Amino acid sequence: MTDIHAKEQTNIKFTVESLNLFYGDFQALNDINLTIEKNEITALIGPSGCGKSTFLKTLNRMNDLEPNVTINGNIYLDSVDVNKDMDAIELRKRVSMVFQQPNPFPKSVYDNVAYGPRINGIRKKTQLDEIVERSLKQAAIWDEVKDRLHKSALGLSGGQQQRLCIARTLALEPEVILMDEPTSALDPISTMKIEDLASELKKNYTIVIVTHNMQQASRISDKTAFFLLGNLVEFDTTITLFSQPSDKRTEEYITGRFG
Amino acid sequence: MSTHKTGTLPSAKQSAFQKFKNEYFWRYLIITCGLFIILLTLGIGFFLVVKGSGTFTEFHHSVWEFLFSSDWSPMDSTTESGGGVGAAIYIFGSISTCTLALLFVAPFSITSAILMTEIAPNSGTKIFQPAIEIFVGIPSVVYGWIGLTVLVPFIKHLFHPKMGGYSVLAASIVLAVMIFPTITTVAADAIRSVSSDYRKAAYGMGSTRWQVIYKVIIPAATPGILTGVILGLARAFGEALAVAMVIGKTRAFPANILSPTNNLTAAIASDMGNSATGGEQNMALWTMALLLFIISIFFIFLIHIISGKEKKKHA
Ligand SMILES: Nc1ncnc2c1ncn2[C@@H]1O[C@H](COP(=O)(O)OP(=O)(O)OP(=O)(O)O)[C@@H](O)[C@H]1O
Numbered sequence: 192m193t194d195i196h197a198k199e200q201t202n203i204k205f206t207v208e209s210l211n212l213f214y215g216d217f218q219a220l221n222d223i224n225l226t227i228e229k230n231e232i233t234a235l236i237g238p239s240g241c242g243k244s245t246f247l248k249t250l251n252r253m254n255d256l257e258p259n260v261t262i263n264g265n266i267y268l269d270s271v272d273v274n275k276d277m278d279a280i281e282l283r284k285r286v287s288m289v290f291q292q293p294n295p296f297p298k299s300v301y302d303n304v305a306y307g308p309r310i311n312g313i314r315k316k317t318q319l320d321e322i323v324e325r326s327l328k329q330a331a332i333w334d335e336v337k338d339r340l341h342k343s344a345l346g347l348s349g350g351q352q353q354r355l356c357i358a359r360t361l362a363l364e365p366e367v368i369l370m371d372e373p374t375s376a377l378d379p380i381s382t383m384k385i386e387d388l389a390s391e392l393k394k395n396y397t398i399v400i401v402t403h404n405m406q407q408a409s410r411i412s413d414k415t416a417f418f419l420l421g422n423l424v425e426f427d428t429t430i431t432l433f434s435q436p437s438d439k440r441t442e443e444y445i446t447g448r449f450g
Numbered sequence: 451m452s453t454h455k456t457g458t459l460p461s462a463k464q465s466a467f468q469k470f471k472n473e474y475f476w477r478y479l480i481i482t483c484g485l486f487i488i489l490l491t492l493g494i495g496f497f498l499v500v501k502g503s504g505t506f507t508e509f510h511h512s513v514w515e516f517l518f519s520s521d522w523s524p525m526d527s528t529t530e531s532g533g534g535v536g537a538a539i540y541i542f543g544s545i546s547t548c549t550l551a552l553l554f555v556a557p558f559s560i561t562s563a564i565l566m567t568e569i570a571p572n573s574g575t576k577i578f579q580p581a582i583e584i585f586v587g588i589p590s591v592v593y594g595w596i597g598l599t600v601l602v603p604f605i606k607h608l609f610h611p612k613m614g615g616y617s618v619l620a621a622s623i624v625l626a627v628m629i630f631p632t633i634t635t636v637a638a639d640a641i642r643s644v645s646s647d648y649r650k651a652a653y654g655m656g657s658t659r660w661q662v663i664y665k666v667i668i669p670a671a672t673p674g675i676l677t678g679v680i681l682g683l684a685r686a687f688g689e690a691l692a693v694a695m696v697i698g699k700t701r702a703f704p705a706n707i708l709s710p711t712n713n714l715t716a717a718i719a720s721d722m723g724n725s726a727t728g729g730e731q732n733m734a735l736w737t738m739a740l741l742l743f744i745i746s747i748f749f750i751f752l753i754h755i756i757s758g759k760e761k762k763k764h765a
């Protein structure tokens with residue numbers, strides 16, 4: 192068993208096996224099985240309330256913060272069970288999250304990006320400077336903020352704030368970045384910038400992105416998972432899922448006939 | 451009201467009346483009340499300025515003398531003058547007791563606020579919050595009385611000061627207990643109103659709970675916490691009765707925190723009633739009241755600066 196896994200897993204970041212999640216008595220995820228590959232963008236699509244965010248949060252155990260959540264099944268990150276054999280804090284440093292509403296801290300641009308390195312114990316100014324600059328450049332926002340690093344991040348536009356939040360995440364040097372509808376609060380140009388950024392980042396990171404935007408999913412993702420009422424209806428390469436969906440419900444959803 | 455009689459085409463008129471009743475009536479009532487409050491405040495300020503400036507205009511003392519001299523020997527009659535009106539002892543008494551009270555209580559208040567909002571929000575809202583609100587409603591004489599019967603003997607027993615337990619320490623502790631609920635509730639509100647987006651962001655990057663509290667929530671809530679501290683300080687400065695009961699009312703600078711002294715409010719409260727209206731002492735007491743008024747205006751001004759900065763930051 193372990194041998195087979197070891198062979199397969201060279202390119203696999205997450206393996207999810209028969210995952211069920213309950214909020215109290217309500218079952219929000221129903222027997223989910225899928226794998227997420229390294230250096231790919233995996234898109235999660237589906238109508239509102241189908242469990243996309245819930246699933247995304249199981250990947251870095253953000254659900255631990257909510258009361259009355261029960262999870263069974265297994266999630267492996269590099270073949271280590273995240274629920275049984277990993278500390279949630281460590282997990283979230285490796286698998287970090289970007290949210291729908293840009294949520295920079297009410298601190299300076301610099302302090303936002305330096306937050307992660309600082310909680311990891313990095314104190315040296317030169318080292319922090321370097322991480323901040325590198326992260327902001329990676330997030331394609333350096334040119335826009337380099338002259339105002341020490342001003343409040345809340346003065347940035349929504350699109351800039353979201354790229355700052357991505358920079359803040361990158362500063363932690365995670366392995367996986369989870370994005371929950373990162374562009375739904377943004378204008379088209381900011382959206383495009385974030386999409387370009389995601390495509391660029393997948394060279395070094397694994398990305399899982401929730402989106403309501405079919406075009407976005409087809410533009411940037413390698414694999415797409417379609418959720419409906421807590422079930423994973425279809426999971427395939429994005430090209431296949433959008434051109435020849437094998438499930439009728441998938442087809443109806445992507446052609447806009449419901450949802 | 452004629453609309454009711456005509457009956458056939460009342461709707462337009464009636465709705466105008468209704469509109470007046472629903473909108474303008476309340477609006478004007480509120481505006482009137484608001485103006486009244488503003489006038490009242492201005493009136494009090496004006497009255498205090500007129501009364502309190504007599505020391506400097508009528509009796510020709512200097513502001514310097516009033517603030518920094520400790521020679522307090524004003525004449526208590528309408529005909530004589532020429533005594534000293536140095537209020538430095540009272541001013542120092544107020545400042546030292548309030549500062550100490552703040553030093554004692556701020557760590558407790560802020561820790562409690564964190565505890566009831568972040569660590570145990572359930573029992574915080576169910577038990578802690580109501581308990582604290584009860585504290586706010588207790589009249590100050592009760593605090594003073596407990597100070598007098600429990601705290602003063604206790605200090606005496608513990609340290610054997612020469613003058614008994616009446617002391618700066620006793621006054622500071624009573625004040626600290628009195629302002630604890632104010633600071634705690636305002637600070638807790640400030641912490642609660644920190645956007646949960648910040649929490650999510652911090653947890654989503656692998657922060658521990660302590661890091662979330664210490665590095666994200668407290669900094670974001672700092673203006674609100676400071677507002678609570680200033681409100682508490684303002685309350686401490688204005689408190690007379692409870693302090694008067696335990697401070698020892700001795701007109702001397704305290705040698706240490708175990709010595710008795712006096713403060714502005716206690717002096718005003720105990721001497722104002724017996725002083726001859728318009729006399730030097732009476733005027734000097736008014737000047738002390740004016741000083742308290744200026745201090746509280748200053749505190750309110752500080753709160754506005756803090757919250758104004760905060761708004762600017764979020765704009
Ligand atoms: N903390 C919670 N407690 C109870 N039920 C919850 C909780 N969070 C989500 N749910 C429920 O679980 C289901 C899935 O929610 P989830 O937020 O994962 O949906 P989603 O696919 O992300 O929807 P959207 O596209 O609107 O963001 C919904 O029915 C929702 O009402």
Ligand SMILES: [Mg+2]
Nearest residue numbers: 243244245371
């Ligand atoms: Mg969602």
